[in-house]
Amino acid sequence: MLCLRNVGYVRDGRRILQGINMTFREGMSYSIxxxxxxxxxTIARIIMGELKPTSGQVLFDGSDITELGVTERARLxxxxxxxxxxxxxxxxxREYLTLGGKLKVGEDEIREALELVGLPYELYAGRFIDxxxxxxxxxxxxxxxxxxxxxxxxxxxEPDSGLDITAGELVEELLDRxxxxxxxxxxxxxxxxxxxxxxxxxxxxxxxxxxxxxxREVVDYYRRTCGRCLFVEGxx
Amino acid sequence: xxxxxxxxxxxxxxxxxxxxxxxxSLFDDRVAAIIISGSKIIxxxxxxxxxxxxxxxxxxxxxxxxxxxxxxxxxxxxxxxGYLKGEGHQRVxxxxxxxxxxxxxxxxxxxxxxxxxxxxxxxxxITVGENSSVLYEDEHIHGEGVRMISRTEVEVKAGGRYTxxxxxxxxxxxxxxxxxxxxxxxxxxAELASKVKAVKDDSVEIREVLxxxxxxxxGNLKSTVIAFDNSRVNVVNxxxxxxxxxxxxxxxxxxxxxxxxxxxxxxxxxxxxxxELTHEASIGRINEAQLxxxxxxxLTEEEAAELIIKGLLGE
Numbered sequence: 001m002l003c004l005r006n007v008g009y010v011r012d013g014r015r016i017l018q019g020i021n022m023t024f025r026e027g028m029s030y031s032i033x034x035x036x037x038x039x040x041x042t043i044a045r046i047i048m049g050e051l052k053p054t055s056g057q058v059l060f061d062g063s064d065i066t067e068l069g070v071t072e073r074a075r076l077x078x079x080x081x082x083x084x085x086x087x088x089x090x091x092x093x094r095e096y097l098t099l100g101g102k103l104k105v106g107e108d109e110i111r112e113a114l115e116l117v118g119l120p121y122e123l124y125a126g127r128f129i130d131x132x133x134x135x136x137x138x139x140x141x142x143x144x145x146x147x148x149x150x151x152x153x154x155x156x157x158e159p160d161s162g163l164d165i166t167a168g169e170l171v172e173e174l175l176d177r178x179x180x181x182x183x184x185x186x187x188x189x190x191x192x193x194x195x196x197x198x199x200x201x202x203x204x205x206x207x208x209x210x211x212x213x214x215x216r217e218v219v220d221y222y223r224r225t226c227g228r229c230l231f232v233e234g235x236x
Numbered sequence: 237x238x239x240x241x242x243x244x245x246x247x248x249x250x251x252x253x254x255x256x257x258x259x260x261s262l263f264d265d266r267v268a269a270i271i272i273s274g275s276k277i278i279x280x281x282x283x284x285x286x287x288x289x290x291x292x293x294x295x296x297x298x299x300x301x302x303x304x305x306x307x308x309x310x311x312x313x314x315x316x317x318g319y320l321k322g323e324g325h326q327r328v329x330x331x332x333x334x335x336x337x338x339x340x341x342x343x344x345x346x347x348x349x350x351x352x353x354x355x356x357x358x359x360x361x362i363t364v365g366e367n368s369s370v371l372y373e374d375e376h377i378h379g380e381g382v383r384m385i386s387r388t389e390v391e392v393k394a395g396g397r398y399t400x401x402x403x404x405x406x407x408x409x410x411x412x413x414x415x416x417x418x419x420x421x422x423x424x425x426a427e428l429a430s431k432v433k434a435v436k437d438d439s440v441e442i443r444e445v446l447x448x449x450x451x452x453x454x455g456n457l458k459s460t461v462i463a464f465d466n467s468r469v470n471v472v473n474x475x476x477x478x479x480x481x482x483x484x485x486x487x488x489x490x491x492x493x494x495x496x497x498x499x500x501x502x503x504x505x506x507x508x509x510x511x512e513l514t515h516e517a518s519i520g521r522i523n524e525a526q527l528x529x530x531x532x533x534x535l536t537e538e539e540a541a542e543l544i545i546k547g548l549l550g551e
Contacts, residue, residue, distance in 0.1 A: 050528055074534040086525045090547030099533055100543040142529070149533055 001025055002047065002078070002153055002184075007056035009042055009207075016042050017207045020056070024153065024184055029175050031187040031195035031215060033222055034204035040188045041083060043204070044155045047186070048080045049073040077152030083161060083188070085142040088129045093119075096129050097145050105148050113144040116173060118166060135162040143174060150181045157188040172197055192219040242278035246271065249278075249318050252347055256377050256406075262314040262343060269314035272297045272328060274321070285338075286313060296327035296357075305335035305365070312341040312373075322352040322379070329359045336365040342372045351379035360388040364396040364424075371399045378407040388416045392424040394450065402430040405462075405549040409438045416443070422450030422479065429458045431549050434467035434496065446475040448482035448511065458487040460548050463496035474503040477511025486515040491522055491545065 002024040009017040017039045024030050032040045045051040047058060049070045058066045060076055068076075088096060097103070097110055111121040117140040127133065129141060139162050146154045159174070160167035171187070171194055178185045187198055195201050201218035203211040211221050249271065253260045262269065263279075268286040271279030277290040277297055285307035290299045301313065319326050334340060348354055364370045378384075392398045398418060409432055418426040426446065434440045440463075446455040455475065463469045475484040488500040504513040522541050530540035 048532055050532075070528055070531040071534060071536050074532050079534075080532045082525070082529055084525075086523065086529060088526060088544065088547055090550050091543065095543075095547075099530070099535055100539075100546070102535065102539070103533075145533065 001059075001061060003059040004043070004047070005057045005059060007043075007046060007053045007058070009039070009046065009051065010054045015207060017046075017053070020204075020209055022202055022209070022212075024186055026152065026182075026184050027179075028200055029179065029185045029187070029198040031189055031198040031201045032204055033189055033192065033195040033201050033218060035190055035226055038190075038204045039207040040190070040204055041157055044080060044157050044186070044188050047153075047155055048078060074151070078155070079146055079149055079151035079153070080155040081139070081142045081146050081157060081159065083157040085135075085138045087131055087133070087138060091129050092125070093127050093129060093141055094125045096141065097148055103148065109148060113147040114141075116147060116177060117141075117144045118170060119144065136164060139163060143170075147174070147177060147181075151183055153184050153186065154178055155186045155188065158190070159187060160189070160191060160194050168193060168197075192222055195219050195222070242273070242276060245273040245276070245318070245320060246278050248320055249273065249316065249347060252318075252349055252377065258345060258375070258377075259343075262312070262316075264311070267311045267314050268309070269316065270297075270299050270301075271314075271316045271318070273318045274324070274326060283309070285309065293327070293329075295325050296329070298329040299331070301330065301332040303332075303334040303338050303340055305337055307335065307338040307340065309340055312343040315342060315344040316347065317345070317356075317358070318347040319354060319356065320347075320350060321354075322350050322381075323354060325355045325357070327357040327359075330361070332360065332362040334362075334364050334368045334370055336367060338365065338368040340368075340370055342370070344372065344374045346374070346376045346378075346384075348376075348378050348382050352381040354379070354381060355383045356385070358384075358386040358388075360386075362388065362390045362398070364390065364392040364398050366393045367395040368393075369397040372401070374400070374402045376404045376407060378404070378410070380408055381410060382408070383411040384409075385413045386415065390416070390418040390426070392418065392420050392426055394421045395423045396421070397425040398427070400426075400428045402428075402432075403550065405431055405433045408436070409434050409440050409467075411438070412440045412442075414440075414442045415445075417445040417447065418455065419447040420450050420453035420455060420479075420482075422452060424450055424453045426455040427458075428456070429460075431460045432469075433462045433464070433549060434469050435464045436466065438467040440467065440469045442470070443472045444474070446484050446486070447478065448476060448484050449478045451480040451482070453479050453482045455484045456487070457485070459489070459500075461488075461490045461498070462545055462549060463490060463492050463498045465494045465496060467496045469496065469498045471500045472503065473500070473515070475505070475513050475515075477504075477506040477513045478508055480508060480510045482508065482511040484511075484513045486513070488517045489548070490519045491548065492520060
């Protein structure tokens with residue numbers, strides 16, 4: 001189980017997150033929903049270990065992992081697909097997916113992962129992950145890499161951003177595939193239709209947790225309230 | 237093809253190709269080639285459409301390579317320059333002329349595996365005929381002590397295309413001075429890419445010059461340097477927009493680790509208001525986002541850096 005206990009984050013004197021408590025149980029899927037600037041990606045980066053919280057703890061299977069770095073957390077089984085996936089000049093898709101040969105997977109598995117994210121194996125496995133791939137294609141490569149990695153927890157930061165009209169279907173397929181692999185998915189999103197595809201949701205606004213519960217309830221609340229509250233104004 | 241008294245050197249070169257994973261099939265009879273060891277020509281092979289003439293000069297070799305009009309070869313032309321002793325000086329001169337409407341590839345290997353105190357001087361003049369296409373790939377196997385001075389002048393005639401790729405990434409650069417000038421006629425295209433890894437106290441100077449003289453000529457200069465330890469690197473990329481609608485792009489990326497001293501100087505000069513030049517440069521440590529995204533898959537920072545550098549250098 002992965003937990004955030006009373007997590008806060010302050011940057012340049014500005015409070016980005018405060019008093020965040022979240023629990024992610026294995027076997028379920030989660031979304032962290034909220035408008036732009038709510039602090040969703042900051043939570044993702046804190047879970048991954050890229051950022052250290054200024055207060056509170058990150059707990060994993062009951063152990064405090066707050067001080068662990070990105071690699072150590074990845075080796076515990078936490079991984080992440082960033083919202084903006086960078087390019088890697090000179091590295092081919094196949095090489096990236098196998099981490100330069102360190103991840104032992106067969107060509108069939110690579111093919112399956114690529115095709116699940118909508119990239120035909122023959123056309124993409126040998127291509128470079130550079131500017132010749134669009135942002136959407138690079139993002140699909142990153143999602144395929146998590147499928148191959150089969151982590152215990154996969155954080156998908158805005159998995160639909162930069163993708164075309166098939167994004168919704170892709171997210172559903174990913175959720176299904178991750179579930180079968182035993183991976184607990186945490187989706188960061190500001191789209192209620194994407195959040196609605198997970199089992200549970202946390203609604204975050206202005207760095208504070210507003211509501212948690214079954215996704216359909218949280219999404220419904222988000223639709224009714226977001227943009228009409230005073231949180232954003234109060235947070236600045 | 238091989239003179240009897242030079243068989244041993246030839247075989248020694250073949251062994252090095254094997255050891256370094258280079259393509260030994262380039263020594264096949266169907267491949268036009270000149271094989272140089274020290275100041276001797278130890279092998280020379282011509283094929284229809286390609287005429288190579290070599291001459292042994294003081295401390296080196298001078299070679300003329302002529303490609304006829306309308307030649308398209310199934311194999312690259314192999315230029316192999318070896319030096320199998322530890323100390324000395326070698327000078328090679330290549331005059332390469334490619335006729336019209338031809339398409340050829342050159343694979344140039346510089347093999348100095350035992351060099352401890354060795355100077356290699358190379359002067360190349362390449363003329364690419366009208367509507368011809370030339371790809372020139374340069375790869376190096378160096379020992380610890382090579383001082384290399386290389387000067388290449390390329391002239392690309394109307395509608396021609398020249399692609400030059402220089403790579404010194406698997407072995408020490410030690411002291412490298414690389415100068416390449418490309419002059420483009422109308423509708424001609426050039427692309428130069430250099431990849432160098434400098435370590436310890438290596439000193440690297442790269443100067444690439446693009447003269448976009450012809451109307452609608454286009455060129456791209458790209459240098460990638462990884463500088464480690466106490467190495468010193470200076471990269472100067474110059475582009476001159478002279479012809480109508482000429483377009484040039486200059487790109488230099490340098491990654492620094494340790495106490496390396498690195499500078500890059502782009503020089504763009506336009507003397508025609510219809511010409512357009514752009515440049516892009518970066519110097520610094522490895523991109524943080526790239527590192528973190530790989531570390532989130534379980535790689536350590538060192539492993540992630542290694543993979544990124546490997547990609548950048550095309551290894």
